[in-house]
């Protein structure tokens with residue numbers, strides 16, 4: 001009787017994240033679908049970008065192929081909720097590590113570093129963050145820029161959007177003086193559009209990392225992802241991927 005009891009306990013051991021993903025036969029990843037060149041859709045509606053390639057590497061790590069993966073669109077304001085509720089297994093979504101977020105979720109090693117920058121219409125008199133005081137400034141809800149702007153320039157009139165393309169269109173339409181956001185995200189708009197420019201100063205270091213639900217169940221996959229990222233950094237593979245997507 002005692003032996004049977006022991007055996008039973010073993011069988012009922014709760015599955016961790018890696019086991020759950022393997023048993024399901026696919027990994028479910030929260031990604032951006034409107035943030036070029038990190039997570040966006042090609043003309044056939046397929047998810048592509050630098051974040052998507054990182055997610056596919058994680059899929060390869062688990063299954064030995066890059067196809068047993070499902071992408072779920074997330075925005076900066078709903079991604080932590082999608083992760084915490086279990087709608088996705090992990091997030092690869094231009095997400096920076098911050099001390100506040102670390103209270104809610106876990107992060108992998110860094111796979112990209114961006115910096116917060118200001119984008120204005122060409123010819124704008126604005127030259128620095130401080131000059132945005134009492135002016136209308138666009139941010140994307142849930143981003144680190146929203147928080148930094150409210151702290152650094154408390155009297156700025158903050159106008160929020162859910163996505164970066166909406167924020168960009170609002171700047172173009174003259175709804176505000178500037179957008180504050182990560183340079184590598186803003187760059188994509190400025191490259192194709194001579195009517196806007198990114199000011200040279202950077203106001204933060206944004207360490208992009210893969211996000212996991214907090215706790216023991218995530219540990220095994222998190223350790224493997226860290227090893228993978230660190231190996232890719234050392235071998236130069238990360239650099240090559242950044243070059244490929246124009247963010248180096």
Ligand code: GLU
Pocket residue numbers: 076093094095096097140142143144145182206
């Ligand atoms: N990296 C910043 C963040 O995690 C901005 C990009 C984004 O909003 O996804 O908030």
